[in-house]
Amino acid sequence: MILRTPILRPPTSIDVSRICIQCLRKLSRPTPPTSRPFSSSPRDVSAIASSQNAFKKDYFWANAILKETLGQSKRGIRNAPLRSKEATVNSTTTSLPIAEANHEVGSPHVPSPAHEELPHRRRKRLREQSSEPQEESYPIAPDASSRLTTISSSLPVHSFRRRLTTYLSLAKPRLSFLIVLTTTSAYSLYPVPALLAPTATAAPSLSTLTLLFLTTGTALCCSSANALNMLFEPAHDAKMSRTRNRPLVRKLISPTGALVFAIACGTAGVAALYYGVNPTTAFLGAVNIGLYAGVYTPLKRISVANTWVGAVVGGIPPLMGAHEGGGWRELLFGAGSAGGWLCAALLFAWQFPHFNALSWAIRDEYKRAGYRMLCWTNPAHNARVALRYALLMFPVCFGLAYVGVTDWGFVVTSSAVNGWMVWRAVQFWREKGHKGTARGLFWASVWHLPIVMVLAMAQKKGLWERVWRAAVGAPEVDEELYGEEDDEEEEEEEEAKVLVPEKVVV
Numbered sequence: 103m104i105l106r107t108p109i110l111r112p113p114t115s116i117d118v119s120r121i122c123i124q125c126l127r128k129l130s131r132p133t134p135p136t137s138r139p140f141s142s143s144p145r146d147v148s149a150i151a152s153s154q155n156a157f158k159k160d161y162f163w164a165n166a167i168l169k170e171t172l173g174q175s176k177r178g179i180r181n182a183p184l185r186s187k188e189a190t191v192n193s194t195t196t197s198l199p200i201a202e203a204n205h206e207v208g209s210p211h212v213p214s215p216a217h218e219e220l221p222h223r224r225r226k227r228l229r230e231q232s233s234e235p236q237e238e239s240y241p242i243a244p245d246a247s248s249r250l251t252t253i254s255s256s257l258p259v260h261s262f263r264r265r266l267t268t269y270l271s272l273a274k275p276r277l278s279f280l281i282v283l284t285t286t287s288a289y290s291l292y293p294v295p296a297l298l299a300p301t302a303t304a305a306p307s308l309s310t311l312t313l314l315f316l317t318t319g320t321a322l323c324c325s326s327a328n329a330l331n332m333l334f335e336p337a338h339d340a341k342m343s344r345t346r347n348r349p350l351v352r353k354l355i356s357p358t359g360a361l362v363f364a365i366a367c368g369t370a371g372v373a374a375l376y377y378g379v380n381p382t383t384a385f386l387g388a389v390n391i392g393l394y395a396g397v398y399t400p401l402k403r404i405s406v407a408n409t410w411v412g413a414v415v416g417g418i419p420p421l422m423g424a425h426e427g428g429g430w431r432e433l434l435f436g437a438g439s440a441g442g443w444l445c446a447a448l449l450f451a452w453q454f455p456h457f458n459a460l461s462w463a464i465r466d467e468y469k470r471a472g473y474r475m476l477c478w479t480n481p482a483h484n485a486r487v488a489l490r491y492a493l494l495m496f497p498v499c500f501g502l503a504y505v506g507v508t509d510w511g512f513v514v515t516s517s518a519v520n521g522w523m524v525w526r527a528v529q530f531w532r533e534k535g536h537k538g539t540a541r542g543l544f545w546a547s548v549w550h551l552p553i554v555m556v557l558a559m560a561q562k563k564g565l566w567e568r569v570w571r572a573a574v575g576a577p578e579v580d581e582e583l584y585g586e587e588d589d590e591e592e593e594e595e596e597e598a599k600v601l602v603p604e605k606v607v608v
């Protein structure tokens with residue numbers, strides 16, 4: 103018994119204008135004589151045709167995931183590299199089914215079997231797709247928080263390790279680490295003769311111990327802010343593949359447990375900054391927790407202005423690191439405060455090219471999750487904003503040299519890196535994210551920040567002069583200055599002795 107394809111194929115009307123000569127010739131060839139089918143009565147034919155779906159081999163797959171991963175036809179396997187590339191875009195969680203990932207943003211149209219694609223057209227489409235830059239395919243590594251959640255869920259339920267990894271994942275460790283790095287970079291740019299040498303300066307706030315309090319306090323404040331951020335949006339996090347593996351979404355921890363963790367970290371962090379650094383830094387830490395959890399997080403679902411608030415949140419940590427000691431007036435508005443503000447401005451501006459390029463790739467996810475982001479509300483504006491803030495890097499870096507935080511050479515070296523990012527931002531703006539320009543800008547931003555920070559540290563004002571003096575054994579400029587000051591003081595004392603003769607004791 104042979105059930106032939108012509109019997110099962112539903113009658114189709116062919117649009118001749120859409121078919122090339124080659125295929126038309128093939129289709130018009132007379133069908134070779136066939137043996138008589140099992141049944142040719144119209145009633146039986148329609149019955150078999152209608153039951154076609156029920157007898158497809160797909161029917162026997164227990165679920166869609168198995169079907170997608172194991173049940174691919176030869177064609178499916180040939181297309182697999184292409185599809186898996188697309189799947190990795192948003193599948194930052196290990197649990198994301200490939201089928202689902204295939205329906206993520208920008209998945210190229212894969213015709214369903216119902217709309218049979220002619221072979222040459224399919225080949226052409228695949229050729230075009232493989233030559234086209236995969237604009238959505240950011241190799242975004244899975245979120246550290248998400249990885250920890252996966253580990254945590256595999257550990258014994260009441261084990262200490264499970265609790266620890268769950269709490270760690272609540273803190274978004276990678277983000278917290280990066281924030282601490284920006285804080286310490288700004289700290290290291292503080293103009294002191296020898297950082298980390300408490301004896302080198304009279305200011306008690308510049309010491310290894312202070313650095314320890316600063317990093318620990320900032321990390322704890324970040325952990326608190328991140329835990330609160332997750333606590334306020336599990337329902338929305340659940341809608342995005344990037345965040346659906348978070349501990350509160352997976353119910354690995356209760357909301358009360360997360361709240362207790364956030365309060366404990368916040369209190370300890372602010373206390374560490376207060377006692378180990380200074381009250382102003384502690385105040386900034388506390389304000390930033392409130393800004394991130396209380397303003398930015400709810401604003402994400404209300405207005406695109408959330409990105410500007412988020413940029414302020416990211417800009418505050420360098421300001422906390424560039425502290426000068428003393429009261430808030432000195433820290434925020436004192437003579438040497440410009441360096442701190444410029445470091446904050448650098449971080450504030452940097453977030454736009456970085457985030458706008460990143461979010462563009464997952465714009466449909468943001469839209470579905472109900473987050474108002476420029477990447478989907480107004481992609482053209484999104485690209486313009488990214489370019490505008492990339493350009494702002496030039497005056498900010500110039501300012502760092504102008505106020506004496508770095509040498510003038512920094513203006514030259516940073517301009518090369520800034521120019522590179524601006525060039526990428528121009529491409530992103532011109533193509534509105536398409537043709538791989540979003541990916542280009544994203545990676546430019548990833549490299550840009552550490553390079554500029556390292557350049558600023560390497561070209562810190564007076565650093566090389568000190569290195570040179572140390573190499574040739576010349577006294578430190580500061581020592582010379584202190585020496586001169588001492589001599590002046592001695593001279594003044596001598597003069598005073600001459601002017602006011604000591605009482606002669608009779």
Ligand SMILES: CC(C)=CCC/C(C)=C/CC/C(C)=C/COP(=O)(O)OP(=O)(O)O
Pocket residue numbers: 281320323324327328331345386387390391394398399412413415416419
């Ligand atoms: C000292 C202190 C308290 C510092 C806090 C620093 C901090 C947490 C900065 C984060 C900046 C930011 C906008 C992140 C994105 O959040 P998101 O909600 O868009 O990220 P998500 O989608 O991954 O949850």
